[in-house]
Amino acid sequence: MQHTLEFKKITKYFPGVKALDGVSFQAHSGEVLAFLGENGAGKSTLLKTLNGDYQPDEGEYLVDGKPAHFRNPHEAIEAGISVIYQERQILMELSVAENIYLGRMPTKGIMIDTHKANESAQRIIEDFGLPIRATDKVKDLSIAYQQMVEIMKAYSRDNLKVICFDEPTASLSDAEIDSLFRIITKLKSEGKIIIYVSHRMSEIKTIADKVAIFKDGRYVDTVDARTTPEADMIRMMVGRDLGDIYEKLDRNTDPKTEVLLEARHISSDYVDDVSFTLHKGEVLGFSGLVGAGRTETMRAIIGADKMTGGEVLLEGKPIHNRSPYHAMKNGIVLVPEDRKMQGILANLDITDNINISLLDKHSNALGILNRKAEQETAAKGIRDFRIKTPSADKKIVELSGGNQQKCIVARWMATEPKVLILDEPTKGIDVGAKAEFYQMICDFAKQGLGVILISSELPEVIGLSDRIIVMRGREITGEVMREDATEDRLLSLGMMEKTKKENKA
Amino acid sequence: MSEKKKLSGIISGDKLILIGAIVVVYIVFTLLNRNFFSWTNFVNVLVASHLVGLVAIGHTYLIIAGQNDLSPGSVAAFSGVLAALLVSWGLNFWLALIVTILAGVVVGLFNSWMVNSIKLEAFIATLVTQSVIRGFAYIICDGKPIAISDSTFLWIGKIRFLDIPLFVWITILCYVAFGFVLAKTKFGRGVYAIGGNKDAARLAGLNPKRIVLICYIVMGIFCALGGTLFAARMNSGQPAANVNLEFDAITAVILGGVSFSGGVGGMTGTVLGVFLIQAFNSGLTMVNIPTFWQYVARGGLLLFALTSDFIRRRNRERSLLEASKKNA
Numbered sequence: 001m002q003h004t005l006e007f008k009k010i011t012k013y014f015p016g017v018k019a020l021d022g023v024s025f026q027a028h029s030g031e032v033l034a035f036l037g038e039n040g041a042g043k044s045t046l047l048k049t050l051n052g053d054y055q056p057d058e059g060e061y062l063v064d065g066k067p068a069h070f071r072n073p074h075e076a077i078e079a080g081i082s083v084i085y086q087e088r089q090i091l092m093e094l095s096v097a098e099n100i101y102l103g104r105m106p107t108k109g110i111m112i113d114t115h116k117a118n119e120s121a122q123r124i125i126e127d128f129g130l131p132i133r134a135t136d137k138v139k140d141l142s143i144a145y146q147q148m149v150e151i152m153k154a155y156s157r158d159n160l161k162v163i164c165f166d167e168p169t170a171s172l173s174d175a176e177i178d179s180l181f182r183i184i185t186k187l188k189s190e191g192k193i194i195i196y197v198s199h200r201m202s203e204i205k206t207i208a209d210k211v212a213i214f215k216d217g218r219y220v221d222t223v224d225a226r227t228t229p230e231a232d233m234i235r236m237m238v239g240r241d242l243g244d245i246y247e248k249l250d251r252n253t254d255p256k257t258e259v260l261l262e263a264r265h266i267s268s269d270y271v272d273d274v275s276f277t278l279h280k281g282e283v284l285g286f287s288g289l290v291g292a293g294r295t296e297t298m299r300a301i302i303g304a305d306k307m308t309g310g311e312v313l314l315e316g317k318p319i320h321n322r323s324p325y326h327a328m329k330n331g332i333v334l335v336p337e338d339r340k341m342q343g344i345l346a347n348l349d350i351t352d353n354i355n356i357s358l359l360d361k362h363s364n365a366l367g368i369l370n371r372k373a374e375q376e377t378a379a380k381g382i383r384d385f386r387i388k389t390p391s392a393d394k395k396i397v398e399l400s401g402g403n404q405q406k407c408i409v410a411r412w413m414a415t416e417p418k419v420l421i422l423d424e425p426t427k428g429i430d431v432g433a434k435a436e437f438y439q440m441i442c443d444f445a446k447q448g449l450g451v452i453l454i455s456s457e458l459p460e461v462i463g464l465s466d467r468i469i470v471m472r473g474r475e476i477t478g479e480v481m482r483e484d485a486t487e488d489r490l491l492s493l494g495m496m497e498k499t500k501k502e503n504k505a
Numbered sequence: 506m507s508e509k510k511k512l513s514g515i516i517s518g519d520k521l522i523l524i525g526a527i528v529v530v531y532i533v534f535t536l537l538n539r540n541f542f543s544w545t546n547f548v549n550v551l552v553a554s555h556l557v558g559l560v561a562i563g564h565t566y567l568i569i570a571g572q573n574d575l576s577p578g579s580v581a582a583f584s585g586v587l588a589a590l591l592v593s594w595g596l597n598f599w600l601a602l603i604v605t606i607l608a609g610v611v612v613g614l615f616n617s618w619m620v621n622s623i624k625l626e627a628f629i630a631t632l633v634t635q636s637v638i639r640g641f642a643y644i645i646c647d648g649k650p651i652a653i654s655d656s657t658f659l660w661i662g663k664i665r666f667l668d669i670p671l672f673v674w675i676t677i678l679c680y681v682a683f684g685f686v687l688a689k690t691k692f693g694r695g696v697y698a699i700g701g702n703k704d705a706a707r708l709a710g711l712n713p714k715r716i717v718l719i720c721y722i723v724m725g726i727f728c729a730l731g732g733t734l735f736a737a738r739m740n741s742g743q744p745a746a747n748v749n750l751e752f753d754a755i756t757a758v759i760l761g762g763v764s765f766s767g768g769v770g771g772m773t774g775t776v777l778g779v780f781l782i783q784a785f786n787s788g789l790t791m792v793n794i795p796t797f798w799q800y801v802a803r804g805g806l807l808l809f810a811l812t813s814d815f816i817r818r819r820n821r822e823r824s825l826l827e828a829s830k831k832n833a
Contacts, residue, residue: 342702342708345705346768357709359695363690367691368690369689369690371689397825
């Protein structure tokens with residue numbers, strides 16, 4: 001049977017962002033359509049909008065030409081649309097068959113017919129060519145087979161039309177990926193519509209027929225997966241020639257040789273023996289994969305996590321930050337990665353958010369706050385960092401992501417720090433605001449601050465940093481000067497150590 | 506401009522609804538019983554409010570900070586018994602009051618220790634305290650109420666200014682002071698910040714554990730002070746007293762606009778909430794609603810408070826969404 005799935009002008013808002021902006025395109029039976037885009041481009045949001053997890057604010061989707069509307073994922077599944085998420089949606093204590101037929105077990109009279117369920121489940125398992133039994137408890141299976149159980153659960157419905165995979169290979173081995181691809185090919189040959197979300201270009205090239213590219217919540221285009229060069233796809237998904245932005249920056253051309261911050265053999269529960277120096281007026285990049293220990297190193301330095309070994313020297317003097325408060329008093333501040341969970345105070349207004357780290361400065365001996373001084377600081381922050389807001393007493397969550405981030409930067413700059421640590425400062429921020437942030441970072445360096453920039457975007461960390469430290473698996477694996485920095489070099493440093501370690505083991 | 510905005514902020518929106526609710530309560534109960542609308546009954550409502558009122562100050566701080574406390578009823582009863590007991594042993598009233606307040610501080614330390622150090626949920630942790638302290642209230646007096654004969658102690662419960670008892674004036678004074686601290690000081694701002702987002706507040710240089718500790722100590726002090734004043738009013742310390750005190754206080758605070766999710770609300774709302782709930786309770790008694798049904802009615806009032814909290818939260822989220830649509 002042939003199916004079509006059409007998205008028509010889907011728009012979805014979250015506080016502070018337009019997550020999807022008029023997304024329209026079609027997917028057809030018998031093809032694997034990959035979704036490609038940066039983090040925050042809207043891929044997962046689109047899947048959740050399709051399966052009823054979220055409701056679109058505008059637009060609709062058509063299944064086989066008919067408008068469909070699902071109030072929750074259950075209705076979507078009933079209608080033949082399943083999403084396989086990275087997190088398992090199955091019940092670990094039940095058997096494979098019980099999971100596949102959850103909520104619709106065959107019955108004999110008022111009794112559940114386990115025998116029949118096992119039989120039909122076993123048939124699907126054999127169909128899929130898997131070495132598991134219908135009676136196995138799911139918790140005893142490997143992650144790959146647990147995922148297969150989810151796929152079989154979707155497959156066992158006669159009316160399955162659309163099956164979506166959200167980063168399905170994130171925790172699979174190469175052999176497991178092969179068997180997943182075999183299943184996907186089988187589903188494809190049976191005329192299902194397959195949507196495949198992944199960051200891995202090589203996988204997309206292998207399994208996908210077409211690639212739908214997203215950028216900043218917008219649909220860009222659909223291209224042929226095999227004939228379109230990788231570089232073209234990346235350009236479409238990044239949507240700008242990054243080289244330009246960085247070349248136009250007014251950088252600090254003369255970082256001092258004077259050491260500002262020195263970390264010696266820092267260890268915590270999350271990092272081992274990390275040492276580095278930061279100079280005055282320097283932008284020091286930290287590159288590496290997510291979870292390499294970059295954020296954790298900084299958290300140990302500012303006292304957010306407990307340091308179990310090593311020492312920190314600021315301007316040659318040893319300091320000990322027992323908490324972020326002490327770090328701030330010493331002049332070391334961190335703009336955290338997760339703006340929503342660790343940055344903003346969603347219940348307070350812009351003035352309060354900018355001044356929250358200045359409560360000591362703005363209060364008298366009795367602890368009474370000087371609102372006027374607070375308002376002046378907020379006004380200065382709004383002016384200096386060009387925060388776009390009608391007034392300073394708006395709630396911070398009413399601002400766009402980029403402007404929220406500027407408020408957090410304004411908060412910390414108002415404490416007049418010596419060292420500014422920025423953890424993925426441009427994550428989820430639109431391109432225009434990104435360029436503004438880049439110049440801001442250069443300006444901080446010119447003012448003589450030491451700036452530490454943690455970034456997973458390679459062009460960003462190469463384009464901005466004077467020097468780049470690469471981390472992998474809790475430790476530093478290399479240091480590259482700006483002149484020698486290439487994406488390949490950083491990537492190999494970011495991954496190399498792992499292979500070495502594996503060889504050792 | 507901003508002054509005008511602030512003024513309208515105090516009486517607009519949620520507060521207006523509360524004042525409206527108080528007016529409705531007054532009209533309904535006055536229709537049912539003419540005596541409801543009288544100065545005497547107004548003073549009676551204030552008298553009945555003093556203990557709930559003090560405890561509600563503590564709850565305002567705690568719930569805004571993202572905490573809670575189910576122990577005040579027990580702690581207040583324990584405090585009344587302890588003060589009465591100490592005085593009956595011949596201790597000077599003022600010294601007895603100080604010892605009782607110190608006991609309240611210890612309870613606050615214990616509650617914050619459970620929440621801060623062994624990371625228990627405030628609801629469950631303070632349930633422990635509720636039971637333990639109720640137990641001690643019975644243990645120290647062997648289950649029997651302790652009559653008060655000390656003249657200072659009795660005088661405290663009797664003396665009035667402008668027809669309003671001293672203990673009511675104390676409550677009013679506490680509202681003014683602690684309302685000011687919450688709205689205008691560094692500490693108050695910290696309470697809002699940690700209630701909104703504890704992790705972000707800590708990374709911004711605040712000390713959430715210390716703020717939580719102080720909030721529980723403040724609550725302990727209010728329970729001790731309120732319980733002692735209550736004993737003075739009743740002429741005895743009673744171990745079985747003040748059951749469900751926290752229930753009324755939490756209802757009042759939520760009615761007043763403090764959100765169960767933390768970070769939102771203020772002292773003006775709590776004043777109105779306390780008055781509303783006490784007027785409501787006194788009305789139920791004056792129109793002879795049986796005690797058993799009063800429990801049902803109070804549950805209904807709490808449900809109403811929680812529902813309005815939910816609606817307020819949803820409206821806030823919606824208006825934020827609208828605002829960000831405009832920005833995007």
